[in-house]
Amino acid sequence: MILRPVRDDEQDAGVVREIAAAAFGVPRSLDGGQGTDDAERTARQHGRTRHLARSDPGGCWIMEDETAGPVGAVLSARREGTWSLSLLAVVPGAQGKEVGKALLARALHYGRACLRGIACAPGDPVAARTLRRAGLTLHPTLRLSGRVDTGGLDPLDGAVHQGNARHRDLMDSVDRRTRGGAHGPDHDELLCHNALFVVDDLAGSGYCYARAGHVEALAATSRRLATRLLTAALVATPPGEAARVTHVSAESQWALDVAVAAGLDIANDGFLCLRGLRPPELSIPSRTLP
Structure with a gap:
């Protein structure tokens, strides 16, 4: 080999x-x-x-x-x-x-x-054993999916802006609070393939990457802002497309509340594997660039 x-x-x-x-x-x-x-x-x-x-x-x-x-x-x-x-x-x-x-x-x-480590793993027993042997702590996660019932969602409680590369400092700051370290150059790659939603007001800040109903990543400094971002991303799902949000931790009950209001299905979805980090409450990690 x-x-x-x-x-x-x-x-x-x-x-x-x-x-x-x-x-x-x-x-x-x-x-x-x-x-x-x-x-x-x-x-x-x-x-x-x-x-x-x-x-x-x-x-x-x-x-x-x-x-x-x-x-x-x-x-x-x-x-x-x-x-x-x-x-x-x-x-x-x-x-x-x-x-x-x-x-x-x-x-x-x-x-x-x-000091910290993170990975999103599928619900595969071999992958789970491999990552656990490597010293990571495995936390079961949830998948939210289905057609969005926008009529069940509450109106946005504040502004959500279209983001761009100029928001990188804001996003890095949010990353440091939610995962211990900024994504830095990863944001450039995520911007190439996703729409970016940003919130920034007196209540705090946050961001969400999404494309055609698939939420790639989300992080915010409060449950209120995280809820606003996820709601905005689901409302923006193209007609006829199904929404999909993966690797949602059980601590993110605000995300489950949004999913219930939108009529989405809730199912098990692999593991979030962590080292030196607690399961995130205010972020949904990217599966490809966690």
Whole structure:
């Protein structure tokens, strides 16, 4: 087996995407080709991989077998003392051969000086065991999904603005309060693929990334502002599209109240894996850039 860094190019981004597709499965268009949704998903996946390969080359690795080719990949980052795991994937044929263990060990070594750690894990028993053995605390999370009943939602209790790159300092400040460290350059990547909602008034501040009903990330300094942001994101869901909010911690009961009012389904949704952090009440982490 050969362990090598992920390069910041389209070829390696494609390799990582194929490994993840083999490990987790990726929806394909009905005609077997690449539809609009597939193209957008590919752009997001390639963008995330290349972004982390640039910002954190020491935390991004590919495992290759001399005969089978690429069999596993890991993407991780360090942000102001907070280590995050964005991807750990092993193709089915290499699972059970300690490929994932070796990749995770390299990513953990990269974050060895960080006091805090965070990862969003699927409800897969192997992934759960792997991350628990690595010393992370596993917290079950919830998924909110379905068609939005806007008539059941309360009117917004204040202004929500369209955000842009100029709000990065505000968002970094909120990050430091909710996850211990700013996302920094991750905001540039998230802005490439999502609409940004921002609140900033005397009550505090917060932000939310969302696209076509999918809430990618949310953080705020109070329950009132978090509720306002999630409500605004759900109201903005395009007609006919289903909303989706993943990895919501049980501590975020305000989010469940919004989901109930909007008529969304509430279901179990994997784990939020933490080290040196308490389960967040006022944030919903990004699954791809936690």
